[in-house]
Amino acid sequence: MAERIAIVGVGQTHHKSKRPDVTTAEMCAEAVERCLEDAQMSMKDIDNIIMGSFEVADGYYSPDKWIIPELGAVGKSGLEMQNVGTTGGVVAATGFNIAATGLFDAVLCLAWQKMDEAAGAFGRGGGGTNEYWTGQFPMSPITNFARRAYAYMDRSGCTEEHFAMVRVKQDQCAMKNEYAQLKLGLTLEQVMNDALLAWPIRRLHMCPTTAGAAACIVCPEEKAKKVTNKPVWVEDWFTCHQGGSLTMAEDPTSSTLAYASHLVYKRNGITNPPKDIQAWEVYEPASPAELRWIEEVGLCEDYTAWKLFEQNKVGIDKEIPFNPSGGVTATNPIGATPVVRLVEAVLQVRGDAGEHQIPGTINRALATGYGGQGENVIMLLRKTL
Amino acid sequence: MTTEQKQDPEFIQFRYPRDVTYHHALGYQSKFANGLKQGRILATKCPVDGRCTIPPRIVCPMHHVRQTEWVDQGQRGRLISAFKINFPMFNSRTGELQTWENPIIAVELEGGARMDGWCMETDTSKLKTGMLLEAVWRPEEERQGRADDIMYWKPIEE
Amino acid sequence: MTQNLPEIPDTLVNVDVIGYSNFLVNTGATGTKFLKEIRDNKKIMGIKCPSCGKVYVPPRLHCPTCFARMSEWVKLSGKGSLTSYTVVRYEEPYLPKQPPFAYGIIQMDSADTGMAHFLGEVDLDKIKIGMRLEPVFKEEREGSILDIDYFKPSS
Numbered sequence A: 001m002a003e004r005i006a007i008v009g010v011g012q013t014h015h016k017s018k019r020p021d022v023t024t025a026e027m028c029a030e031a032v033e034r035c036l037e038d039a040q041m042s043m044k045d046i047d048n049i050i051m052g053s054f055e056v057a058d059g060y061y062s063p064d065k066w067i068i069p070e071l072g073a074v075g076k077s078g079l080e081m082q083n084v085g086t087t088g089g090v091v092a093a094t095g096f097n098i099a100a101t102g103l104f105d106a107v108l109c110l111a112w113q114k115m116d117e118a119a120g121a122f123g124r125g126g127g128g129t130n131e132y133w134t135g136q137f138p139m140s141p142i143t144n145f146a147r148r149a150y151a152y153m154d155r156s157g158c159t160e161e162h163f164a165m166v167r168v169k170q171d172q173c174a175m176k177n178e179y180a181q182l183k184l185g186l187t188l189e190q191v192m193n194d195a196l197l198a199w200p201i202r203r204l205h206m207c208p209t210t211a212g213a214a215a216c217i218v219c220p221e222e223k224a225k226k227v228t229n230k231p232v233w234v235e236d237w238f239t240c241h242q243g244g245s246l247t248m249a250e251d252p253t254s255s256t257l258a259y260a261s262h263l264v265y266k267r268n269g270i271t272n273p274p275k276d277i278q279a280w281e282v283y284e285p286a287s288p289a290e291l292r293w294i295e296e297v298g299l300c301e302d303y304t305a306w307k308l309f310e311q312n313k314v315g316i317d318k319e320i321p322f323n324p325s326g327g328v329t330a331t332n333p334i335g336a337t338p339v340v341r342l343v344e345a346v347l348q349v350r351g352d353a354g355e356h357q358i359p360g361t362i363n364r365a366l367a368t369g370y371g372g373q374g375e376n377v378i379m380l381l382r383k384t385l
Numbered sequence B: 001m002t003t004e005q006k007q008d009p010e011f012i013q014f015r016y017p018r019d020v021t022y023h024h025a026l027g028y029q030s031k032f033a034n035g036l037k038q039g040r041i042l043a044t045k046c047p048v049d050g051r052c053t054i055p056p057r058i059v060c061p062m063h064h065v066r067q068t069e070w071v072d073q074g075q076r077g078r079l080i081s082a083f084k085i086n087f088p089m090f091n092s093r094t095g096e097l098q099t100w101e102n103p104i105i106a107v108e109l110e111g112g113a114r115m116d117g118w119c120m121e122t123d124t125s126k127l128k129t130g131m132l133l134e135a136v137w138r139p140e141e142e143r144q145g146r147a148d149d150i151m152y153w154k155p156i157e158e
Numbered sequence C: 001m002t003q004n005l006p007e008i009p010d011t012l013v014n015v016d017v018i019g020y021s022n023f024l025v026n027t028g029a030t031g032t033k034f035l036k037e038i039r040d041n042k043k044i045m046g047i048k049c050p051s052c053g054k055v056y057v058p059p060r061l062h063c064p065t066c067f068a069r070m071s072e073w074v075k076l077s078g079k080g081s082l083t084s085y086t087v088v089r090y091e092e093p094y095l096p097k098q099p100p101f102a103y104g105i106i107q108m109d110s111a112d113t114g115m116a117h118f119l120g121e122v123d124l125d126k127i128k129i130g131m132r133l134e135p136v137f138k139e140e141r142e143g144s145i146l147d148i149d150y151f152k153p154s155s
């Protein structure tokens, strides 16, 4: 029988485009120091460490060899893992699995990326996940989301202006988040006139490159109650693979997000997502993707999310509090990005999100990780058991 | 390839350029590459639901059954999605920055499988999902058994 | 359209895939200070843990056993003793020197850790564990661990 588990502490670095002042390991230590402080614990209390980044964008093999000593954590149990953009998601999900065994008192989940060091690793590292199949055409996250956005416009009838509305909303949220990287004070005109990367994707639509790390500590129930008086319970989690090329999908706009989130709703008795969940932190690598993700998690009918933006219904203090942190288009330390979502969701449930706190009580929050061409990790949090 | 040597004035940084060659085996998918050399597009077919897929696979990703049947997907297909690259990107074959005039498209073939390709029409406003396209092949002696042996997909009248 | 396509061969195909990368490495504030001391002053510095007192060289920001932040720099003489070594006699891409060459781990005096570097001005067959060593610096230094050309036997 699995233990019930809770997150007892979170921490992240101030995300920036460049961090020449620290090595990757030192940057990780910064997030871990903040996480331990938040949990009022020391490294002695941690008995398992799950860690990872998107290794191809790292330039280090076996980064744990460098990071574990920098954390003063030599000799502890743990794993190092990677799964492109979902890395932080699988790090957290694996940490949840391990904490749920009850074999460990406190599991530290750590994810990072120092993209100022990556130097075009995406394009150069064989052009994709498998060169023969995905490297024959110049593919990247930008082009992947360009084709999604084109198909979405085609199917939904929305225009480029709606993509700009999403971007402005994301920026308005990021402006309130001290940890966010891009805080630009954008207007619709600025977004609509921004440089095209791959039509209809403009530079501002796309997640930036970020140097940053994020961490959380997960404990089984008994330990969690001893450590903190505001544990955030992990109600459920699910990781979902998607194979091969996007062209395999029936619908080029979709990912596994609808499948994965509804599977989690079903096994937790969630019948009305907009009512049952009060905070959403969903990994959107590009502004247009946020529209489809809002639909896929069940907040509105397919191909109608752009109307919610037209009606000004999405925002921190609006009907649909989606990505109050400012999201991935403001901050993207890629391997760490799902943990950044998780950290935000924990802060929202605790009521500790400060200026970007969603008003009212947050009983449930949903955080996700996205990667590759459609993998998703779902993390469902609860205020009370 | 370029080796930028930009230094931060305050902090010491260095770069290490590397080129690494891997030799990937196509295995069961080799038949697809051999088909392209003959100007044919082949896909594996699932014995459970009859769906044809590219990349071809020895086992169906959804039903976990062996896919022993190969199906010729024909020379025509319909447009599913398209995009154009408006910025210089790394060409993974050369490691150099490059720009491209032609849109990259996804095509649903007559046989039902889907694949990526270059579109002959460079004006994206003339592209509509569902439009009919036909494969334009490189001359046989230039083909390498790769998807870009199909030089372009050409829009055709119905 | 369904056929078994016997005329298309099953001959196995291999493809060459080239991965290009050009990563940037940040040495950070701690690494930068260490390298600048070597570059500007020909000095090898260690860093001391405020909790357990161990001196680390090369330096790091946190003590690997205490997770304490370290900021106390310790000037080392640069001399040390060889704790282990090997002679590289094979060739492969990206080796830093033309083989044969020797490198070893040097236990630095007044420090608690060893540091890896090349051995020079020594007969490759006469290297002995425990032998005393001292650094030889390059004339042109650029802020790299290779500003130390090698360690040579010291009298």
Ligand SMILES: [Zn+2]
Pocket (backbone or CB within 6 Å): B046, B047, B048, B049, B051, B060, B061, B062, B063, B064
């Ligand atoms: Zn099947």
Ligand SMILES: [Zn+2]
Pocket (backbone or CB within 6 Å): C049, C050, C051, C052, C053, C054, C063, C064, C065, C066, C067, C068
């Ligand atoms: Zn110490």
